[in-house]
Amino acid sequence: MAEKLRKTLWIPGNEPDSDCTVSITGKLNELVNSIDPAPEALGIYKVKFKLTRHQHNVLKDLLAASNLAWNWTKWLIEDKGIKRKDEKTLQSIVAKKSIEDPLMAPREVHDNAKLLHKTSTIRLTGMKSYLSALKSSMTLHKGRMEKFDVDYKELYPASGTFTVQKLFIKKFDISMVNKGVRSKVPEAFYRLSITPDSFGNRNEFTERFLRISKKRSYDRMPPINHDSQIQLRKDGHWLLLIPCDRSYLRCKQPESIEKSVVGVDPGGRTFQTTYDPIKREVKEFHSNKGAEFRYIELMKVKAKRHEEHAKNVKSFPKYKEHKAAARKYWHKYETKRNDLHRKLSSKMVRENKLIVIGDLSTKNACKKGGKLHKKSKDDLYTWAHYEFRQRLIDRARGTNTKVIVQDESYTSMTCGNCGHRKTDLGGDKVYNCTECGCSIGRDVNGGRNILIKAMIE
Known part of the structure; x- marks a missing residue:
């Protein structure tokens, strides 16, 4: 089943047969219909x-x-x-x-x-x-x-x-x-x-x-x-x-939007990468070199700097001044990040009927003794993937959109075309398979494999 899906699901740069696309669309619709909607909550x-x-x-x-x-x-x-x-x-x-x-x-x-x-x-x-x-x-x-x-x-x-x-x-x-x-x-x-x-x-x-x-x-x-x-x-x-009731929180959206199905790969360099086999689209949302991320990082640096100054000053008025400044910058940090989460989760729910997102654990990825660089760990903590995932699930309540949190183990290491597992992938941005010669973006490959795992299980 997995091998058949790998061969028939669209790979960027390759055009599958129209008959295959129709059959995959039918399977995706079956997957959507098999999932119970999340219970309504206040x-x-x-x-x-x-x-x-x-x-x-x-x-x-x-x-x-x-x-x-x-x-x-x-x-x-x-x-x-x-x-x-x-x-x-x-x-x-x-x-x-x-x-x-x-x-x-x-x-x-x-x-x-x-x-x-x-x-x-x-x-x-x-x-x-x-x-x-x-x-x-x-x-x-x-x-x-x-x-x-x-x-x-x-x-x-x-x-x-x-x-x-x-x-x-x-x-x-x-x-x-x-x-x-x-x-x-x-x-x-x-x-x-x-x-x-x-x-x-x-x-x-x-x-x-x-x-x-x-x-x-x-x-x-x-x-x-x-x-x-x-x-x-x-x-x-x-x-x-x-x-x-959630109807008081939402602006009315046009009903003419054609909703799709996406696999979502969360990461550090790129916050979320979506793979859509129906519309044959790949989208990348927010880079760690983008203006929004740089602003969030700047607020965090300023907040930590004022907290450090507060520890070292002897004057109580100066201590209060630095603590107040730190609170101000932490508030700006959280506000900007929450705004980014809200806008992206609303966009994804509005445009898709099924979202399969990887269950990236920042805690496990950043634990002591891991292979990740310190900067990569900081990026993951700044993005706050768990908070975004919970906001996405919460945003989908009471709508026709369904969210699956899928185990993403080895999804970036596995070739989306032949299933070969590449253990020495490291920090490569492009997945080049040594078995079948397939070349695909690392995050796109991850999003595609996350969707395949959900369809199999």
């Missing part, structure tokens, strides 16, 4: 806020209150012996308006008693977040030798999230302010009410309600059917993360 709709200084400080205190509840719950379970399943007892201690029993509160809670004011619901969700993380930790511990540690949290971190119950998140309505000030509220008042009593009274409508940075985000915002998270990013901006 997506995350992000809304960015444009806040005043007062609102920013209030949100930081709410994040601190949530982290305080996380630490408090951990302390009660580990030091006071309260069982993790006894949620009623934990809630009666952590989510109270004040400290009722001083012996059941750690020193950290006594020192930050101001965070208990008007934060009962936030502390309740913080407590539940810890219990959920602890449960996940115990589940992982059953199947692994190393236990996933649920650590204490810093109260005022540079970035983080806290959960708000859905009942406390609403779009602004004029009835939410006192009658005496309703005439002062502008018509285009695109704001959200999120635990408004924490921000000000009913007369202070500019501080009480959170302004959304873009009107488009406000108009397209999905209904709040689930508890949502508020996120502080590394660049200092605040976002509302709303779980929703």
Whole structure:
């Protein structure tokens, strides 16, 4: 079967018989139909806020209150012996308006008693977040030798999230302010009410309600059917993360696009190489010498440089300055890479009905004692292949596109024409077979063999 597929699948530079192409197309369609679609899952709709200084400080205190509840719950379970399943007892201690029993509160809670004011619901969700993380930790511990540690949290971190119950998140309505000030509220008042009593009274409508940075985000915002998270990013901006149906996240695409089938070979020099036997196309996406990759690498270098400076300075203000600069560059690094991942995954899902992608493991490829050069290892870490693969799978949910993650062992070493395995391929960009004389690009050969393995298995 494998030998027959190698002879009939299109090789760049060779033109197969039309009858062979028809039979291969039929087999590819059979493969597509045999795969069950991925189950539908909720997506995350992000809304960015444009806040005043007062609102920013209030949100930081709410994040601190949530982290305080996380630490408090951990302390009660580990030091006071309260069982993790006894949620009623934990809630009666952590989510109270004040400290009722001083012996059941750690020193950290006594020192930050101001965070208990008007934060009962936030502390309740913080407590539940810890219990959920602890449960996940115990589940992982059953199947692994190393236990996933649920650590204490810093109260005022540079970035983080806290959960708000859905009942406390609403779009602004004029009835939410006192009658005496309703005439002062502008018509285009695109704001959200999120635990408004924490921000000000009913007369202070500019501080009480959170302004959304873009009107488009406000108009397209999905209904709040689930508890949502508020996120502080590394660049200092605040976002509302709303779980929703994926239809709210996607722009409508034209139905006339003829979808195809591709084998995808991930790599270091070229991020993704796609092989399409139906359209007879080979595409290479993003080189390690391209502008996008150079920008991502530059941000990483700058971030590491500032982190190194922060270790060596003795002045605390200088330390804070370098740490803030490092966070800024790490944020730019992640933002650019995530943007590259999103655009490419959307393009691949939009244009194909089946994507067979190799399961490249950066960890195994870059382990100690391997043959890869240090620069090649850095390139693989920068591309973040696992993150892209997960984003591609996630992007295909709820669409007609199916994704297969295929074992890619020896796919670059094996000749796509005769099956001969070339163990001394090294870093050659072109695969020249010594048995049959076939000459084909290394990454194209890998993508083609990945597709063949999926068709066989």
